[in-house]
Amino acid sequence: MLNRNGIYLIIALLAVFAGLHIGFAPEGHDGRTTMTTLLGGFAFLLMTVAIVLSTRLRAAEALFGGLDRMYQVHKYCGVIAGLLVLLHFLGVPKALPAGVSELEMSLVPSAPMGMVALILLVISLALTLNRKIPYHRWRLPHKAMGLVYLLVVGHFLLAPPIFFERFGPSGILLICTAVIGILSYLYSIAGKNRRLALEYTIESVNALERATEIVLKPVGDNLQHKSGQFAFVEVQGKGWDEPHPFTISSAPGEDRLRFTMKVLGDWTRKVREELKAGATVHVHGPYGRFDMASAGRKQIWLAGGIGLTPFLSAVREMKPGDGREIHLVYAARNSDDAIFLDELDKRAAELGNVTLVPLFSDEGNFARVDIMKTKLPDPLDSYDYFLCGPRPMVNALMKNLKAEGVGRTRIHTEAFEFR
Template identity: 30%
Template sequence: MAGHPGLPVRWTGPAGIMGFSAAYAVLWYLMRPGGEAVPGYLGQLFGGESILLFSIALVLISTLPQVEHIFGGIDHAAIWHRRLAITGSLLLVPHIQLAANPAATSVGKALAVIAATGLAALVVWAVLPRWRTMLPAPVRRMVLDFREAWPVRLLRRLLGGYERWRGFHRLTGLFVAAGFLHGLLDASAFDAVPGLRWSYVAIGGTGLAFYAYRELLARHFLPHHDYQVERVDIVAPGLVEVSLLPLGRPLKFKPGQFAMIYLETKQGWQRHPFSISGSVRERRIRITVKALGDHTAGMPDAVLPGMPAVVSGPYGRFDRDAGTGHQVWIAGGVGITPFLSWLRSLEGKLEGTVDLFVTSSGTSPFAQEIAGIARAHPGLTVHFVDTDTDGRLTPEMVLGSVAVEPRRLSVFMGGPDKMLRQFGKAFRAAGVRRANIHREYFNWR
């Protein structure tokens, strides 16, 4: 495990990003050339920091195993990719306002417009699916009414769709390249201080090299496995389980990991990350899918037995072996998926003690299966929480049911993002070590 002793690997990546960003700002401060006006120089610094953050963001989505290891899973890397892209775009605002160069080239100006427009569009498009969580309740109602106006409905049809967004998202590197070249052409500080220029070239060149690798070479190095849809079972309203049979060498994975699934549906090939819910002892792969977005909502009708599929991976570091001897597993809604894989893969005696909390609206569709597994493993205690009759599960309810000192406890969580953030904050306040709180991000794209 890299990083500080006792800290999970995923925390070393973000700390490194913040440290690198601060160091780059200090470099600009120390190497400020004489004669450069403070506002203009500060504007150029914001532009350089923006390129730095976007370059790191390109590294994070390169699909290299080393990146996944540092961040504790590709899902965590994807979350930080989005955060860095948003922050990098925000830095462009003061850069545009302050970095005025009377000698700017016409080509550099055109590249700046292309980069700023493209990156801003990417960020807005990425944030749009999450707008409900960003607005207060009174404003939310007004926005919902506005969405029903026919021009807005037309725009949603043009922009909507995961595959369309993903295709446009692949242009990120080209927009970053435009911004990078704009800096090389028009940054006045680079003429006065070659060290700033070459550090900028190293940073931007690294990010673009990783982008080129992902777009041109990664497909030749990442293993892909041919599968076929065996069956599609409706587990509950809006919840389906898809079984895929290997046509050749099956994918080897660890319980709790996910795979990138390419499915040839009635609407053509579609790609999406899915947590694996089946046992490692099966040759087939099982994924449990809830209708959360435009791609998954139509899966029961679009995916039929016999259709081909391609599986790449596995990805993720959601691993119960990283926990302490006494663990709490919290599964909210479709967040139960990785825990199903853990449960279905149990073999022999369960190591340690586990309290599993399964919360759902109504009886969990997997209640009978989970109860049967628990009867075979005395170290596993299951707490079913029906929110319709029992109310919502709270961190206090969890801690009150577990007879262990919080600092010796490990918590693994899967479920809605808002719920997990609240639980994580409450567990830390109660004394659970940050290093022992693990969660799965299943709502990234």
């Protein structure tokens, strides 16, 4: 669930800038200039927030409720910044202010820099919002957004003083923000996260029904994770040049690290068909706050397909005597598609506090609230819910659970989308 503390901090930053910008506007500002430059400042601040969040700093996870939520905020900051830039461009006066030399501005072209940044920003947003573009083709152009950011910095630093007063209160705030944004960008392109990765070798690649499990043996330190967390997997070697996020399916404390991934696209298909034991893998993480241990005594874990993986890790970790009452609702097309079903059934019998509830769509049992009512012993609003699976299924369940009186704070989901 999204932690709103991070959102409140972003709003507070924008409010402080607005107060400084309006309260200490240059004497020559008219209302139009003040408002359009305010929109430009808002856009720049949101671009900076997006760049800072892209560094994947773990310290920021607590503010937003996990890296998955941070990436959601990163995306929306970028989209809103793009819209504000358009409004800024349409509203700002096109003629140079009185007393500004055209020759001087031709030597330090603030306006052309802003125009180029606007065009590149719009193109980048269009690529991001077009879900038909494969991830590996989208990723490199998206990384170039840092260059757009540098153009924007140059645009406002070189603007005439009537538009940007460098040593006014709001100007100093923007310059300080620019320093943070540039350092964050350099941190990202310098590969700091890569140097913090842990090295593994692939012990085995196991083909499952519509999924693949990879088992990793640590070369040095093993990843210290909690159930429900995920990590970025980066296979080393030619043709494997991009990290992909996957939920960790092994239990914390195991001497091997396991990931189970559904065969969805080119990369996961390549894993299944080409990846061999002995290959080197770098793992970045762990990330995420999908924490079943922090909820109440009565819990519903609802997994749709490969959404089983965080719950699989938790079931593998649990010991007999756990005081929670857990119903693991596992939705799949049929028993063949329900990977690890036998292991789950065996673990449920060993633990005693886990009730496995398979729902197979081929038999007419779907992951719907009306069907869950018939499968659960207590009223729906008496449970905490953890939902992981296809986005349409999760959205429908959230809507219907709220309609049944289940509070928003009792429904926990992963936002496992990174573009």
